[in-house]
Amino acid sequence: xxxxxxxxxxxxxxxxxxxxxxxxxxxxxxxxxxxxxxxxxxxxxxxxxxxxxxxxxxxxxxxxxxxxxxxxxxxxxxxxxxxxxxxxxxxxxxxxxxxxxxxxxxxxxxxxxxxxxxxxxxxxxxxxxxxxxxxxxxxxxxxxxxxxxxxxxxxxxxxxxxxxxxxxxxxxxxxxxxxxxxxxxxxxxxxxxxxxxxxxxxxxxxxxxxxxxxxxxxxxxxxxxxxxxxxxxxxxxxxxxxxxxxxxxxxxxxxxxxxxxxxxxxxxxxxxxxxxxxxxxxxxxxxxxxxxx
Numbered sequence: 001x002x003x004x005x006x007x008x009x010x011x012x013x014x015x016x017x018x019x020x021x022x023x024x025x026x027x028x029x030x031x032x033x034x035x036x037x038x039x040x041x042x043x044x045x046x047x048x049x050x051x052x053x054x055x056x057x058x059x060x061x062x063x064x065x066x067x068x069x070x071x072x073x074x075x076x077x078x079x080x081x082x083x084x085x086x087x088x089x090x091x092x093x094x095x096x097x098x099x100x101x102x103x104x105x106x107x108x109x110x111x112x113x114x115x116x117x118x119x120x121x122x123x124x125x126x127x128x129x130x131x132x133x134x135x136x137x138x139x140x141x142x143x144x145x146x147x148x149x150x151x152x153x154x155x156x157x158x159x160x161x162x163x164x165x166x167x168x169x170x171x172x173x174x175x176x177x178x179x180x181x182x183x184x185x186x187x188x189x190x191x192x193x194x195x196x197x198x199x200x201x202x203x204x205x206x207x208x209x210x211x212x213x214x215x216x217x218x219x220x221x222x223x224x225x226x227x228x229x230x231x232x233x234x235x236x237x238x239x240x241x242x243x244x245x246x247x248x249x250x251x252x253x254x255x256x257x258x259x260x261x262x263x264x265x266x267x268x269x270x271x272x273x274x275x276x277x278x279x280x281x282x283x284x285x286x287x288x289x290x291x292x293x
Contacts, residue, residue, distance in 0.1 A: 003033055003086040005139040007147070016148055017091030018155060020136050025084040026062070026071045034108055035062040036085045036158060038132055040125075041077035046070075048113060058119045059128060061162055066114040083132050087155060093240050093282065107163035118165055127188040131158055148283075149241035153251065156236040161187055164229075178203055179217040182210070183225070190229045191253045196222060230254065231267045238276045242283070245272045 003019035017033075024044075027033040037044075037060040044054045047070040054060065062068065073082060120128060131154045138144075138151035164187045168180065182203060199222060200210045214222045230252040237248045249260035249272075265271050270278070281287055 001028065001031065003027060003088075004091075007143045014148075016139070016151075017088040018135070018139060018151060019086045020083065020132065020139055022081065022083050022136075024071060024073055024082045025086065026066075026068055027086050029066055029068065029114075030064065032064060033086050033088050034064060035066075035087075036060070036162070037062070037071075037082065038085070038128055039080075039082045040129075041080035042073060042082055043075035044082070045072050045074050046115070048115070052117075054117050056119075057125055058117060059162070060115060060117050061108065061111060062115045063108055063111045066111075068115060083136075085132060085135065085155070085158070092152065092155060092159070105159070105163075107166045108159065116166075118162065120165065121184065124161070124165070124184070124188045127161070128158065131155075146243065149243045152282075153237050153241050153243060156240060157233060160233055160236065177217075178205065178210075179213045182214075182222065186226050186229050190226060190233065191251055193253060193255060194226065199226075226253075227263055228267065231264055234260070234264060234272070235268070235275070238272055239279055240282050242281070242288070245276075248272065 002017070004015045004017045005019055006013075006015040024037065024039075025035070026037075027035055039054075039060070040057040042055070042057075044060070046052045046054070046060070046068055048067045053074065076082075135151050135154050138147040138154075144150075164183075168184055168187070182199065185199075185202070196207045196210070200207045203210070211221045214220060214225055218225055220228075234248050234252045237243055237251065238245075243251070245261070246257045249257045252260070254260035254263065261271050264275070268275055277287060
């Protein structure tokens with residue numbers, strides 16, 4: 001089965017291998033699709049080599065070879081819900097037959113047993129819910145002029161959040177390591193207009209202590225670390241969507257396009273427009289002027 005969304009507002013006959021529905025759907029193993037299942041207040045049973053039951057709220061991430069034979073809802077609370085986001089590598093990046101060998105895609109390709117349950121802290125879970133809502137609106141309801149780019153950009157953010165959350169789960173969060181909790185916060189809050197004082201206040205510390213912790217743990221300041229997270233997300237959007245540079249700057253938390261361009265060039269050696277022009281257009285077209293302004 002193919003999972004795709006198509007509409008006439010982009011161009012006649014356009015189809016898109018990104019699919020979202022408010023129900024539990026498991027794509028057939030080996031069918032070429034990844035999946036993120038978002039569930040809340042739900043008792044979910046997954047049958048692979050053996051049965052596993054997941055309760056409460058979280059996400060279930062499936063690789064192309066997920067080995068799941070059956071999945072079903074055993075019980076659901078009054079506020080319960082399940083949504084399935086299904087996408088192919090082509091749906092995310094039309095320039096590759098398969099995902100490139102980078103850490104964010106490894107998080108999808110190297111899942112234990114071919115799938116993984118990931119608990120999310122409440123604020124990150126809210127971010128996933130919001131992103132699912134935006135993707136659903138763009139794919140199935142609003143579909144304005146740039147709906148493919150907008151929908152894809154939110155899927156890309158989810159992939160990066162999953163990759164970073166997997167790393168956080170591996171290193172293990174603990175109450176004593178404030179820097180790790182700040183990194184977890186950056187994972188989903190990078191798009192906010194944050195100052196160092198904002199971040200320090202949220203974690204009941206001061207800017208000097210916060211920077212000292214980051215310098216010790218990561219060899220950089222808290223704001224430089226945050227900007228690296230933002231640049232990483234921006235690179236994904238510039239590579240895989242036709243969103244304007246101004247939109248990418250806003251979506252990734254930079255105060256203005258000029259500051260974004262300076263930060264991006266400092267990090268990558270190229271301006272956003274130079275970075276983008278060096279890559280094929282994700283839809284096989286030419287980079288139009290509006291994509292650079």
